[in-house]
Amino acid sequence: MTIFSVQSTLFTRASVALLSSNGLKRFSFSSAALYSPPLPKTKKRRFPIVSAVDIGGVTIARNDVVRDDDPTNNVPDSIFSKLGMQLHRRDKHPIGIIKNAIYDYFESNYAKKFETFEDLSPIVTTKQNFDDVLVPADHVSRSLNDTYYVDSQTVLRCHTSAHQAELLRKGHRRFLVTGDVYRRDSIDSTHYPVFHQMEGFCVFSPEDWNESGKDSTLYAAEDLKKCLEGLARHLFGAVEMRWVDTYFPFTEPSFELEIYFKEDWLEVLGCGVTEQRILKQSGLENNVAWAFGLGLERLAMVLFDIPDIRLFWSDDERFTSQFGKGELGVKFKPFSKYPPCYKDISFWISESFTENNFCEVVRGIAGDLVEEVKLIDSFTNKKGMTSHCYRIVFRSMERSLTDEKVNDLQSKVRDEVQRKLNVELR
Secondary structure (H helix, E strand, O other): OOOOOOOOOOOOOOOOOOOOHHHOOOEEOOOOOOOOOOOOOOOOOOOOOOOEEEEOOEEEEHHHHOOOOOOOOOOOHHHHOOOOOOHHHOOOOHHHHHHHHHHHHHHHHOOOOOEEEOOOOOEEEHHHHOHHHOOOOOOHHHOOOOOOEEEOOEEEOOOHHHHHHHHHHOOOOEEEEEEEEEOOOOOEOOEOOEEEEEEEEEEEOHHHHHHHOOOHHHHHHHHHHHHHHHHHHHHHOOOEEEEEEEEEOOEEEEEEEEEEEOOEEEEEEEEEEEOHHHHHOOOOOOOEEEEEEEEHHHHHHHHHOOOOHHHHHOOOHHHHOOOOOOOOOOOOOOOOOOOOEEEEEEEEOOOOOOHHHHHHHHHHHHHHHEEEEEEEEEEEOOOOOEEEEEEEEEOOOOOOOOHHHHHHHHHHHHHHHHHHHOOEEO
């Protein structure tokens, strides 16, 4: 289940293999669109071009995902290079450690009842990503401004819920799906265009709730809350919790679980009783189910005290050597704090301008050298023209940036913004 909104969840071409039988990796526990114009294509590539990646035994070529000849395609090489990295499958990485800790909980409390899937292709159809989980046709998440489109009918999944209907149709009834998900987003210490989610799904039969004497929805909701309260205690210890009613298009009723941690209320996950329409389309109209979704980066940043989401992608041994398999909650020790470099850019925006497009341009040039992009001023003149001023914070996590390097990056940003976004620099 996904939360549209670390990245919080924070619940989040037909020829390409989507759910190949070779790509389904199963484990049983042994114990317990709105339209927004895509950016113009450019021949200049500032990232190493990866020719192909292997996911679940299926080879995906760059040309299957990054297409200069398709006006709908908005996947840059910087995003394609993340396909197949699968941080959640690295046992000594904070993301993998969190995932395994959740597996341990389900293994201990629900012996052999939940299958796990963590190697499914992130390339899915718009039907899988949106329609199958009841995302409205006019929902903002369908926009080219928010989602990475391979073509008009194919996207990089925005959430692990994209596999829900397929798994149900294949006969799976209790499962955990973990994977990398992709969203065009703002730039700051808690947002990154690639992050990791886990979805949990559990289907009940009439005999389950009939024996309890409870209404099916009430039975599922109570079971869901009991399960997730136990998971929260497993990860965070004996913490105070509270449930908050909320809305998701794919569950009713819907809830968010919050815990009191480090003297503040923290949203941990979103969940709810699955909408009957989702079950009916998979031939389960006589059943009831619950689902939850959580963001692994969000939990890892809290449990490991990791201050910047970019660090998860670092190969610097000063970061990677601090974590070990099964070592949940080891506190990250900053190895250095290099100085930030601030650069401002002002321009008159056009009607088609979006902040996500601007951030995509900045990321395409500076990559992980950009720490934050923030709107610091906006005004409209008497002629009706609107000006935006953004402050770009450049900071490397591994070295000090020279003035020459930052000035070069800023110059390229100014050139590309003017060329791609149809704005007038001030």
